Amino acid sequence: MSGESNRAGPCAWLLLAPLLAWLAAFVVAPTAILVVYAFCQHDELGRVVYQFTFDNFARAADRVYLVIFARSIGYAALTTALCLAAGFPAAWHIARAPADRRRHLLLLVMIPFWTSFLIRTYAWMTILKQDGLLNGLLRAAGLIPAPLELLYTPGAVTLGLVYTYLPFMILPIYASAEKLDGALLEAAQDLGAGPWRIFPTVVFPLAWPGIAAGLLLVFVPAIGMFAVTDLMGGGRIPLIGNVIQNQFTQARDWPFGAALGVVFLALFAAAFAVLRRARPAVP
Amino acid sequence: MRLPALAALLLAAAAPAAARDQLNLFAWSEYVPQKVIDGFTAETGTEVNYETFSSNEEMISKLVAGHGDYDLVQPSDYAAEALIKAGLLAPLDPAQLRNRDNLDPAFRHLPHDPAERYTVPYMAGTVGLCINTAVVTAPVTGYADVFQPRFAGRIVVLNDNREIVSWALATLGLPPNQITPQTLAQVRPVIARWVKLVKVFDSDSPKTALLNGDVDLGVVWSGEAAILWKQDHKYRYVLPREGAHQYIDCLAIPVGAPHPAAAHRFIDYLLRPEVSKLISDEFPYTNPNAAARKLLSPEQLSNPASYPPAGKLETFRDIGRLASAVDQLMTDIKSGQ
Amino acid sequence: MPARPTLLDRGLGLWTGAVLVFLYAPIAVLVAYSFNASRLNIVWEGFTFRWYEAVWQNRPLVRATENSLLVAGGSTVLAVVLGTGGAWLLHRYRFRGATAIATLLAVPMVMPEILMGISLLVFFTLVRLPLGFATVIIGHVTFCIPFVLSAIQARLEGMDPALEEAALDLGATPLRAFLLVILPYLAPAIAAGALMAATLSLDELIVTFFTTSSASTTLPLRIFGMAKIGLNPMLNALSAAFVATAALFQLLIGRFRRPAA
Numbered sequence: 001m002s003g004e005s006n007r008a009g010p011c012a013w014l015l016l017a018p019l020l021a022w023l024a025a026f027v028v029a030p031t032a033i034l035v036v037y038a039f040c041q042h043d044e045l046g047r048v049v050y051q052f053t054f055d056n057f058a059r060a061a062d063r064v065y066l067v068i069f070a071r072s073i074g075y076a077a078l079t080t081a082l083c084l085a086a087g088f089p090a091a092w093h094i095a096r097a098p099a100d101r102r103r104h105l106l107l108l109v110m111i112p113f114w115t116s117f118l119i120r121t122y123a124w125m126t127i128l129k130q131d132g133l134l135n136g137l138l139r140a141a142g143l144i145p146a147p148l149e150l151l152y153t154p155g156a157v158t159l160g161l162v163y164t165y166l167p168f169m170i171l172p173i174y175a176s177a178e179k180l181d182g183a184l185l186e187a188a189q190d191l192g193a194g195p196w197r198i199f200p201t202v203v204f205p206l207a208w209p210g211i212a213a214g215l216l217l218v219f220v221p222a223i224g225m226f227a228v229t230d231l232m233g234g235g236r237i238p239l240i241g242n243v244i245q246n247q248f249t250q251a252r253d254w255p256f257g258a259a260l261g262v263v264f265l266a267l268f269a270a271a272f273a274v275l276r277r278a279r280p281a282v283p
Numbered sequence: 284m285r286l287p288a289l290a291a292l293l294l295a296a297a298a299p300a301a302a303r304d305q306l307n308l309f310a311w312s313e314y315v316p317q318k319v320i321d322g323f324t325a326e327t328g329t330e331v332n333y334e335t336f337s338s339n340e341e342m343i344s345k346l347v348a349g350h351g352d353y354d355l356v357q358p359s360d361y362a363a364e365a366l367i368k369a370g371l372l373a374p375l376d377p378a379q380l381r382n383r384d385n386l387d388p389a390f391r392h393l394p395h396d397p398a399e400r401y402t403v404p405y406m407a408g409t410v411g412l413c414i415n416t417a418v419v420t421a422p423v424t425g426y427a428d429v430f431q432p433r434f435a436g437r438i439v440v441l442n443d444n445r446e447i448v449s450w451a452l453a454t455l456g457l458p459p460n461q462i463t464p465q466t467l468a469q470v471r472p473v474i475a476r477w478v479k480l481v482k483v484f485d486s487d488s489p490k491t492a493l494l495n496g497d498v499d500l501g502v503v504w505s506g507e508a509a510i511l512w513k514q515d516h517k518y519r520y521v522l523p524r525e526g527a528h529q530y531i532d533c534l535a536i537p538v539g540a541p542h543p544a545a546a547h548r549f550i551d552y553l554l555r556p557e558v559s560k561l562i563s564d565e566f567p568y569t570n571p572n573a574a575a576r577k578l579l580s581p582e583q584l585s586n587p588a589s590y591p592p593a594g595k596l597e598t599f600r601d602i603g604r605l606a607s608a609v610d611q612l613m614t615d616i617k618s619g620q
Numbered sequence: 621m622p623a624r625p626t627l628l629d630r631g632l633g634l635w636t637g638a639v640l641v642f643l644y645a646p647i648a649v650l651v652a653y654s655f656n657a658s659r660l661n662i663v664w665e666g667f668t669f670r671w672y673e674a675v676w677q678n679r680p681l682v683r684a685t686e687n688s689l690l691v692a693g694g695s696t697v698l699a700v701v702l703g704t705g706g707a708w709l710l711h712r713y714r715f716r717g718a719t720a721i722a723t724l725l726a727v728p729m730v731m732p733e734i735l736m737g738i739s740l741l742v743f744f745t746l747v748r749l750p751l752g753f754a755t756v757i758i759g760h761v762t763f764c765i766p767f768v769l770s771a772i773q774a775r776l777e778g779m780d781p782a783l784e785e786a787a788l789d790l791g792a793t794p795l796r797a798f799l800l801v802i803l804p805y806l807a808p809a810i811a812a813g814a815l816m817a818a819t820l821s822l823d824e825l826i827v828t829f830f831t832t833s834s835a836s837t838t839l840p841l842r843i844f845g846m847a848k849i850g851l852n853p854m855l856n857a858l859s860a861a862f863v864a865t866a867a868l869f870q871l872l873i874g875r876f877r878r879p880a881a
Contacts, residue, residue, distance in 0.1 A: 008713035016715070019706040019765075023724050026762045030739030031727065044603035045369045047347050064615045071618075090639040093632040102808075104870065106815065108640060111866045112647050113819045115859035116843045122491075123646030126653070129495040133649065151497060152482055166643065168767070171816055175809035176774045195628050209777035213770040217729070217816075224732045227825075234492075235442045235484030238617050244732045249340030250444055251610030252603075254738075261735040268730045269723050276719060307834060312845020317680070332834035333680070335845045345830060348738050349745035352833070488847070 031265070037258035046252030056259035065243065065260065072240040075229070076222035079161040083169040083218050084211070086162070091173035091210075092203075095180070106174065109167050121160060121231045125151055128159075128232075152234035160232035165222055169214040176210020216275075220268060240264065304329040306545040309345075310357040311532070312337060314406070316565040323552050329545050337487065346371060346537060353537055354546040360531045361599040363402050364395035368601065372401040373536045379547035382554035390571035393531060394598060402533035403550050406568040409591060410446060410528040413508040414500040415493060417517045425524040426450045429500060430477045439492040439501030442484035444613035445599070445606065446528065447474060450502065453525040460600045467612050475616050493518065508588035509567035520587045522594030529596040531571070563589075647863055654856035671857035681842060681858065688839040691753065691828075692821040695760035699817045702761070703768030704810055708802060711776045712784075729766035736763065737830030744831065755831040756838070760821045767820065768813035775809035 008016075038056055040048045059065075094105045112120065127133045128150040135147040150156060184206070188198045204211070226241030240260070247257025304327070308315070312335035320331045334353075336342040339362035346356065346366070358366060366372050377383070383403060390404045414423050423429060429438060440447065449459035451470035483492045489503040490511050502523075511518035534553070536546045552558055559575035567589045570576055576584070584590055602609070654672070658665035675681055706725070710718060728736065736759070744755055783805065787797035803810075825840045832838065839858075846852050 006712075006714050008709075008715045012709055012713045012715070016706065016709045019702050019709075019725075020721070022702060022762070022765075023721075026740065026743070026758055027724055027727055030736065030743050031731070033739045033742050034735060042604070042607075043369075044601070045343065045347060045365055046606075047369075064611070064618055068614070068618055086639060086642075089632050090636040093629075093636045103811070103873075105636070106811065107866070107870045109643065110815045110819055111863055111870075112643050114822050114862055114866055115647065115650070116840050116847075116855070117823050117825075118840075118843060118847050119650055119855050119859045120646045122847065123649040123653075125491070125495070126649055127645060129497055131496050151495075163642070163646075166639070167819070168816060170639075171812040172771050172774050175771045175812040176778065178808045179775065179778065179805075206778060209774040213774040216726075217767060217770055220726075220730045224730070230442075230484075234482055236478075236481065236617065238614050241732055243614055245734050246444075246610050246614070247607075248344050248734050248738060249338060251607045252340070252343075253607040253610070254344075256607070258735070261732055265727060265731060269727070272723050272726055273719055276722065309834075312842075317678075334832070334834035334837060335841065336829070337845055341829065344738065345741070348830065349741040349751075352750075 034258045035262055037255050038262045039259075040255045042253050042255050044252075046248070046254050048254055053255075056256045057263070059256060060259050060263050065240075068238055068240050068243055069264075071237070072223045075157065075161060075239070076219050076225075078158060079165060079222045080169075080215055080219040082158070082162045083166050084214065087166055087169035087214065088173055088207075088211070091170045092177050092207075094170070095174050095177035096182075102178070106171070109170055113167060117164065117228065118231075120163075121228055124156075124160065124163070125231065128156055151232065152236070154233070154237075157229045157233040157237075160228040161222055161225060164225065164228055165218040168217045168221075172213035172217060173207060173210040176213070177207045180206055212275075216272075224264070304542065304545050306331045306542055306549055307352055307354045307540075308333045308549070309342065309353040309355065310335060314357065314532075314566060316561055318565070319553070319558055319561050322558065322561075323549060326552070327545075327548060329542075329548070331549070352541055354540040354542045355549060356535055356537055357405060357532055358402075358535060359599075360393060360395040360533065361601045363533050363535055364601040365603070366535070366537075367396065367401050371538055373538045373540060373543065374400045375403070375536065375550075376547060379544075380551050380554070382551050385554050385556055385559075385572050385574040387571050387573040387576070390531060394600065396533075402535045403554070404571045405532045405534050405553065406562065406566070407529060407531045407571050408505040408568045409522060409530070409594075409596065410441065410502060410504060411508065411588075411591065412500065412521045412523055413490075413493060413503045413511060413588075414519050414521065415517060416519050418499045423500060424521060426454050426502070427525070429502065430480055432480070434500060435480045436482045437499040438481045439483040439485060439489045439498040439503065440481050441489060441502060441504070442486040444609050445602070446502075447477075447613060448609050449528055449599070450523070450525075451477070453523065456525075459526065459528060459597050460602070462602050462605045462609065464608065467608060471612060471616070474613070475619075478616055505588045505591070506566065506568050509586050512586050512588050513567065520591065522591050522596075524595070526595040526597055529598050531598065647859075650856045651860040651863070654853055654860045656853055656856075658853075671853040672861065674854045675858045675861065678854070680837075681839075681854075684837050684839045684842040685858070687753075687836055688822055691756055691760060691836070691838060692818050694753075694757045695764055695821040696814050696817040698757070698761045699764035699768050700810060700814050703765045703813060703817075704772055704803075704806065706765075707769050707772035707776060708798065708806075711773065725769055726766050728763040731763075733763075733824075733826035734830075737827040740827065741830040751831060751833040751836075753836045756828055756836050759827040759831045760824060763824075763827065764817035764820055767816045768810075771809045771813035771816065772806055775806055779805065 037048050039052055039054070041051045041053050043049050094102055097105060130147045130149065130151070134150060138144045139147065184202060185198060188202050224241040226239050226245065229239060230242065244257050244260050247253045247260065306329050308331055310333065315333065320333060323329065324331055336345070339359050342356060342358065343362060343366065363372070380403065386404060390407065392399060396402045412423060412429060448462065448467070448470055451473040452459050452461065452466060454473060455469060457466055482498050485492060489501055490507040492498045493501060493511060505520065508518065508520040512520065534550050536543055540546060554572065556572060556574035556578055559570060559572040560578040563570045563575065563579055563583060567583070567586055569589055570579070655667050656664055657668040710721065715721065740759055744751065749755060783801055784797050787801045788794070792800065823840060825844060828838050828841060832841070843855055847855055
């Protein structure tokens with residue numbers, strides 16, 4: 001990196017100003033509103049009453065909510081791992097494909113998600129339900145004697161989550177892997193390394209920025225996802241997204257919802273700041 | 284494609300309304316038929332901007348968080364009560380609502396608005412038991428019959444915490460509106476037992492699980508059961524003997540509405556029997572308009588979910604701050620099993 | 621690059637195919653059911669086009685689709701502009717408080733949608749900004765930016781700094797270097813980011829609910845209410861039409877593409 005012009009001068013700050021202004025108006029200000037709410041009390045309608053209280057945060061530390069947080073994080077972690085396992089090979093393949101096919105494949109990956117998530121999820125339910133397509137196929141092929149209970153299970157929930165977030169793992173890995181110089185791979189092969197050595201030593205470290213981006217783009221939003229999981233899981237298992245949503249609707253307790261949200265954000269901010277320092281060295 | 288239009292829209296966002304009169308309607312989705320709206324526009328020249336919500340609470344939170352510039356909202360009874368208490372609804376002018384006498388006396392002077400100052404009933408419904416009689420042959424007449432071990436994993440219920448608590452209260456012989464920390468503690472073990480037997484919690488479309496064959500019976504909205512009945516008469520609807528929740532969705536005008544005259548005109552228009560009939564034709568809820576009922580077909584009137592035989596009915600009252608305690612109880616129970 | 625496809629290459633190709641099958645399974649189902657004459661989607665009752673006709677004649681639905689496309693287009697453009705510029709500036713120059721800025725930039729991605737929706741509505745009310753297309757787009761852009769940024773940053777991470785140095789040595793101003801060297805280099809990441817942004821915007825429900833007026837109602841809002849009354853095959857037809865149009869569009873772009881860079 002060229003040394004002297006590295007520090008941001010007034011020109012750079014000016015260019016960054018629009019983005020900063022956007023952040024200030026539409027991220028900082030609303031977040032500040034939420035933080036204020038989190039310390040307030042509520043009235044009968046759920047509205048905020050500007051009287052200071054620490055109760056909301058005290059309540060957020062209750063065992064019930066900690067368990068729910070943990071459960072949500074667990075599902076998100078599983079989803080991320082599965083997305084990585086399924087998405088990396090596909091992203092890699094697309095990135096190494098000939099140039100004209102690359103864009104087609106990418107668009108193919110995204111197009112299903114231009115339909116409403118509700119319609120897609122209902123379609124999955126049609127496939128997975130007891131007298132649904134999958135069971136019908138398996139029974140017709142004689143593989144199972146009686147229909148399997150596929151829907152309204154943790155498996156269905158995971159499938160729904162993986163389905164929702166897979167493209168958000170594939171795209172960043174593609175962006176990163178696309179620039180990988182084929183010569184590097186050839187050189188490693190010429191030196192006698194097989195694919196099982198090339199992957200951890202060459203491919204993975206070089207694709208790491210994309211992988212890290214994919215991990216972040218899947219793991220973090222997945223923690224707060226509840227719409228798809230409610231449909232696929234039958235709404236039996238409360239996740240943190242449900243709980244927060246409820247506070248602004250059924251439970252009529254905006255300050256508590258805000259407090260849960262603030263805790264959520266704080267956890268994320270801390271993890272994010274830590275992760276930024278802990279990048280693995282790229283050779 | 285519409286860039287000039289976008290620019291114009293952005294500029295017009297703050298500009299006063301166009302020459303044509305407007306009506307900003309904030310109502311349940313799938314509750315006001317397009318035919319009805321078009322008819323109103325054709326007759327009065329008023330354009331209706333129909334914005335939708337999917338739950339009372341969503342509507343309340345949007346009203347509370349910011350000005351939606353709505354002329355007409357559609358709260359259920361207890362939600363209307365909460366809005367009235369918070370001073371968010373404007374009083375109605377009875378002189379502009381002549382057709383109000385078309386309503387059945389049973390739907391006048393309701394507990395949430397006894398003087399009828401703020402609301403007019405739109406459609407009503409109940410929450411009751413829907414049973415697939417092709418699979419379930421034993422008699423099911425109450426909540427206690429539904430939540431039996433033999434139906435484990437074959438039950439669908441509404442994903443509404445307050446509803447579930449009210450059913451448990453009913454089985455204990457308590458009124459559904461008597462929600463106190465003590466009664467919540469009483470219903471806790473009942474609900475904990477029930478929740479283990481439920482396969483699906485769904486307030487949006489509980490009929491899906493029944494149609495799919497994933498469940499055999501459940502506690503659902505009457506509108507859902509009515510649709511199932513129209514599809515196949517094997518889906519029977521029964522009001523639970525311990526007591527059923529009747530909800531009445533109303534029309535109301537929020538404080539600060541920009542077009543109150545148009546709002547009154549629309550309400551009066553909806554109260555006409557032939558218009559009300561159109562609503563019933565498209566959505567099989569309980570029609571509180573006695574004059575409209577005379578225009579309905581025998582098929583429609585015989586739908587047991589739309590017009591259930593008399594039962595023990597109670598409406599919800601606003602429980603204010605206790606909604607939070609209800610939510611915490613249900614979250615705790617659901618999370619713990 | 622190996623001259624002939626190895627076993628590994630073939631394996632990866634198969635895997636990608638399997639992933640695509642997985643992604644399109646529900647799409648295939650909904651396309652099939654969009655031709656189903658039965659209204660409640662459970663049994664097959666005959667082939668029909670009438671749901672497609674019904675969609676075409678349903679004015680509010682068509683209007684909502686137009687709105688969604690407009691909002692998605694505007695949001696994507698803005699998010700890409702702000703995100704790309706921001707990612708480059710943060711990468712190229714050392715700003716004081718860079719970590720704080722980076723964290724703030726990622727917040728919209730993690731904030732639960734109802735919180736974002738309500739807080740934005742409260743904010744708009746405070747500054748007396750009327751609800752409509754502008755506010756909806758603002759909401760969409762805000763949570764799209766982290767995704768675009770992420771994709772661009774991932775690509776910048778491994779970029780050879782010599783790229784820009786060389787351009788500067790050859791006499792280009794930093795701006796020209798950016799436009800003529802860096803931007804083309806970033807193209808795949810920009811495409812990825814734009815795709816993500818468009819997808820997020822087209823499917824957004826909760827934030828839109830709180831920031832919209834009835835004039836700017838988007839498709840997901842309309843669909844959400846309709847789907848509840850009963851898996852309306854009209855919605856399947858609409859979704860199928862969307863997919864088909866997008867695929868067609870893609871084919872058309874393919875015809876007019878520039879030669880591979």
